[in-house]
Amino acid sequence: MGNDGGSIPTRRELVREAARNPSTSQIKEAQREQQEHFWTTCPLSHKPLTRPIVSDSVGNLYNKDAILKFLLPGEEAEGISSKADCEAILCGRVKGLRDVVELKFEVDTERGGPTSDMKGRREGWICPITAKQLGPSVKSVYLVPCGHVFSEEAIREMKGDQCLQCNEPYTEDNVIPILPTKEADKQRLIARSQKLAEQGLTHSLKKAPGSKKRKKHANGESSEVAAEGSSAQATTTMSSSATQPAAANRSGTSTPTPSGSSGIKNAATAMLTARVLEEENEKKRRRKMMGPNENLESLFTKSGSKEPTKDGDFMSRGYSIPAGARR
Known part of the structure; x- marks a missing residue:
């Protein structure tokens, strides 16, 4: 194996290196890119998110017109993915408009933001309390049933039971995180959906159809x-x-009268x-x-008479042979 112009490979060159696990920074970067995509793009129509925007029970965002096209009867709808792809994305969470809540964002047109309006101008979504720009970098929540969107920090600091925009009452279970990344938040939303289904309610706290x-x-x-x-x-x-x-009657006793109880x-x-x-x-x-009935009594002998009549009664007298007929 020498002097022939070839080379001798080493073990390092022959053995493939094992795939390395991604680092923490790489995981965070991939997660941020994924969040950026879902904050700006509707997963059903693959178009930019534009108001009106709705959210399902797990905090995902969709264009309302895409949801309406999906709910229309028919196999395929123009402008969205196939029915099968939409079903795979929604996982049966959306069966009607009662299963989604329309979100009400506070818009700041001067700043710009994660989406654009019909004229192409960038509009920003901000928290009306902290004035922070809502998006992948700020954890955001919305309230059910009103749909107003805030930063989680504002809701946590205010610690109220009424919406800060419309004074609509809400409970802690009805504070829905938008595009949650923590597993605990996802499990809480799933448990909430199951609890509402048992009560005959939908995500928007309206009665389920057919209940x-x-x-x-x-x-x-x-x-x-x-x-x-x-x-x-x-x-x-x-x-x-x-x-x-x-x-x-057979025993000779009278019928007992019914008592009050x-x-x-x-x-x-x-x-x-x-x-x-x-x-x-x-x-x-x-x-x-x-x-007593006289006709019936005439058929029987009275019990008081000791001597029967000559011919007897109807039941006791028999047939008598005439005297002239005897030999």
Whole structure:
């Protein structure tokens, strides 16, 4: 291996070096570039963010017209990505305009900022309290449901429960960070969305579509079940009340009158039962007032007569052979 004009490679040249992990500064730089992109570009239409701008439950920013085009019926919409790509970006978080909140930025046209208006002039978004320019370098939040945008520092320092712009009341859970980078903030927003969904509310704190119908349906089911239970209970009570007079007649006892506390909790069933028992008692009272029936008594021998009549009664007399017929 020598004197042939070649070279002998060393081990350092043969073994590939392992990929190095990015440094902290590189990670921060990549994160800043990503934040800059999402602060200036709509991920659905890939166009610059221009007012009106909306945000979903995890703090992402979109052009409102792009959301409207996505929500329009049809497979494809002009000006935005395909439906499948939009679904992959939104991850099912936006099913209607109630799932987004329109943001209200304080605009400073003299400074310039992360976006531009229709005339090409750069407009700046600033915090109305601290006057800091909002963007990737300043952590920003907005309030639900009013949508006013502030720097997190202003909200943290003021420590109020009303919006500083419109005096709309809000809670700490409804302070939404814009494009959050911390994992704790992301998990908090996901937990908030799940909690609102359980309460039948959307991200904008409006009632979710169909929640009233489901509630009415649930009430209808419960009322139907209650009606079926009441009818079954009334049928059972009526059958038992109809059986009691028959058994009482056979045993020679009178039908017990229903007491005021029948043990029936349903008012309609208790009223129906009382009405049935009252009708039964009325029938008995009428029978007693009419007295004995003479036609029926003539068929039987009275228990007080010791000597039967010559021919006997209808039930006891038999067939007698005439005297002339005997041999």
